[in-house]
Amino acid sequence: MDDVIIIGGSFAGLAAALQLGRARRKVTVLDTGLPRNRFAGHSHGMLGHDHKPPLDILAEARQQLARYPAISLVNARADSISGAIDDYTVLTGEGESLAARRVILSYGIVDQMPDVPGFAESWGTSIVPCPYCDGFEVAGRHWGLVWSGPQSQNQARLFLDWTDRLTVLTDGHEIAPDIRADLARRGIAVVDGRIAAIAHQGDHGAVVTLETGSLISVDIIFAHPQNKPSANLHESLGLATVDTPLGIVLKVDERRETSIPGIYAAGDLTNPQLPSVTTASWQGAMAGIFAQQSMLA
Secondary structure, three states: OEEEEEEOOOHHHHHHHHHHHHOOOOEEEEEOOOOHHHHOOOEOOOOOOOOEOHHHHHHHHHHHHOOOOOEEEEEOOEEEEEEEOOEEEEEEOOOOEEEEEEEEEOOOEEEOOOOOOOHHHHEOOOEEOOHHHHOHHHOOOOEEEEOOOOHHHHHHHHHOOOOOOEEEEOOOOOOOHHHHHHHHHOOOEEEOOOEEEEEEOOOOOEEEEEOOOOEEEEOEEEOOOOEEEOOOHHHHHOOOEEEEOOEEEEOOOOOOEOOOOOEEEOHHHOOOOOOOHHHHHHHHHHHHHHHHHHOOO
């Protein structure tokens, strides 16, 4: 029996495994090899790894984990979880049954691409979600923000730390007059109309075609599509969730434990509002440490 089975081997999962392996706890990490940020050419803001391709960082992390004999990295999907604290069973897609005292869920989320021609193809290059991840590289250039709801007003204010050329694309959303007035006061242009298509242009640039036929050219587009967990294990377990403007996340306490004792969660699965390699790694490390401490005699 393992001490901990970790489901999801990206930044949160591997960070959890590192802490547990260093504590000489037996760990199995199940991973399908499809991290959320695989579309990004570079990852930014992680101390010591700034401006490195995220897949390269993960490959280096797996190599470093190889020195810990208690850690086993397995390329497999987790199909189900059953049991209770100190006696969980995880069934893999290959039909293998694994047992563990604790489980950490770090299988992340997937972004739901809107049905707009060119959007999915531009994701990670000319369309990005996070200014902390990509803002510096396009600072001072013409940004576009696809309005997605009330939270977009704060995003527009935030973006002005990187650029003074910002255009809001309403994409059919209604923006209240007082919010429009606030945007105008800040020098932020607002373009009404639904987006019909997006064409990638150059390194980051994009040309947005509206349903009216108008064309809007920007150097980068920031958008925040809806997302959902990349697996449904939390549903079959009946774990408590929290609704956010972009989708649901798992509810965890201050020790990263979910609503079921012995099951922990970390990474974008619990925090879609500020997703980053740094926060995912921190949360994963904490989940590993707290899971270890919960098993002390």
